[in-house]
Amino acid sequence: MIQFLFKGLMRDKSRSLIPIIVVALGVIITVFLQSLLSGVIGDSIESTANFTTGHVKVMTRSYSENSSQLPNDLALLGVDTLKESLQKQFPEMTWAERIQFGGLLDAPDSSGHTRSQGNVSGMGIRLLNSTEEISRMNLGPTLVSGKFPSNPGEMLLSDELCRKMKLKPGDKVTLISSGMYGDMAMYNFTVSGTLHFGITMLDRGLMIADIEDVRSALYMENASGEILGFFTNARYDNKLAKEAAKSFNAQYVNSQDKFAPVMLPLSEMNDMGFLVAYSENVQGIIVTIFIIAMAIVLWNAGLLGGLRRYGEFGLRLAIGESKHEVYLTIVAESLLIGIVGSVIGVIVGLLISWYMQTVGWDISSMMKDSNFLMPSVMRAHISSTTYYIGFVPGIFSTVIGAMLAGIGIYKRQTANLFKELEG
């Protein structure tokens, strides 16, 4: 039966070509949009995670409540032990201590007095003897001049601030900030390299130094403001992150200590909840839109096909085929069209997505003076969903379209069939 229907479709191109093209186009767009949106949204989430939030973040309760003020006086203490226990409890994650701080950077003249100053927002990360954080934060392409710190006391500074303060790699500067115990902290650094991100908030005055130097500068021995957790070799998974946070926080649920550690998933930080929810629902939104849009197009195509095949259906009914059987063959034909169109659409859609995943689209020129963290190259992301998502609108919309268009069969009057055929 299937072979019979298939032969019919192949021989009568007017019955199959347009619907297959429509289905294939819809599926290509569905597959491409799904992979592109999950790539772009996922990359934005990953950028935020890598720079500021991690997939999960551990802080003290008090720090978490005032985190926008970067209150290092409320930082975590005994970080080595805490990090060790986190590694044991969550072996599927890697952990990185970070210290975020604000301050004033002062460049001296030849007599040691203030020559120029600039406000900095600083970050202490593991830089010496490790490239993990450099690659995680993708700092390589942002290095404009100089080199990454290789000795204690060296730091990276935003290229824009460097130019404003008339600094170059090798120059000495003094950081004036607030220590962990609220005391004034002054510390000498050497600028080893300058960075340019193309993101205003980072280029305005970011300084990055090795976490041990920042600890020395701010009197934060074995302390850090935050410990960031990242799923090893995986993108952000909200369900897993929430489960990890729940299980970690359960250990301290009875503690009254406001310095007890607390773990937050990315979706509960920096207003990321909306983006995470959007990323989780984006596939459903795309599929629904395309099922409706394609079903309407294919319904119309089915109606036109039905008109063209008016005589054929009449003859089949006249020679004794039931309306139900005719209707079922129309639906079965549409199912075949849907499958063929979807296979073509998925293959082409995957090829385009693969290109966008591998090569991407460089939007750095459009990102000048951007105020949010977003990768400068838009890339698609092919996941397991990308392989099957196209079949959902491809098959459903074709079948729904054919079912709607085929209803006309039941309106034919058997008594008038020969009269119609004569006409």
Added chain:
Amino acid sequence: MNSFKIGILLFLVLATSYAQNYPTGKSILDKVDKNMSAKTRVMTASMEVGTERTKRTMVSKIYGEGDHKAYTEYLAPAREKGTKMLKLDNQLWIYSPTTDRTVQISGHMLRQSVMGSDMSYEDMMNDKPLLEQYQADVTGTETIDGANCWVVTLTAIIPDANYFTRKMWVDSERFIPLKEDLFAKSGKLLKRITFSNVQKVQGRWFPLSFVYKDMLKDGPGTKLTIQEIQLDTQIPASVFNLGNLK
């Protein structure tokens, strides 16, 4: 009806005569300035800074000449020892022995906290007589720790006053502020200072203990205790020299 009119008249007369018992704000501020301001000051003070986690006490020696010159050297604890600050007019320099650097602090940085305390550099630097900065109105009387006080509202008359309005409770006997609320132009309460341990210092009343509380921060505030004080004493000009910082 007549008795009602007489009653109103009597009330007005009494109210006016009561109000007339208030001294003028200017005369109160004048007396406060005479107690609190001096041509020169040399003092050793301890500053107790409370944070959510710990309490630190710093000891410093402070030299001041008028409201233009001030020099502070931190004597303890070890971490702060040797840190020096020099204020000349509106400029402030800080020397840190750990970095061997002299850094100039200016602009909005002057509103930052001094050594993590509830005092800002501006608070620390401002010693201008109140009468030169504010217009004062006496708005009532209250009792603080058993002392009768004039409640004086100060409104800035110069554009660069640190606080737009101040409410000051001035001891009506000794003419020393016992409490002060400092407000922003919006009316928001920014800081509260309470003064205690008022003693006679070289013939004038002077509070030897202050508690500065930044009302926008948690924590107990900063307690400043003056251990030794000399007023109107000779200070060598070399003290207020940039070269004295290193």
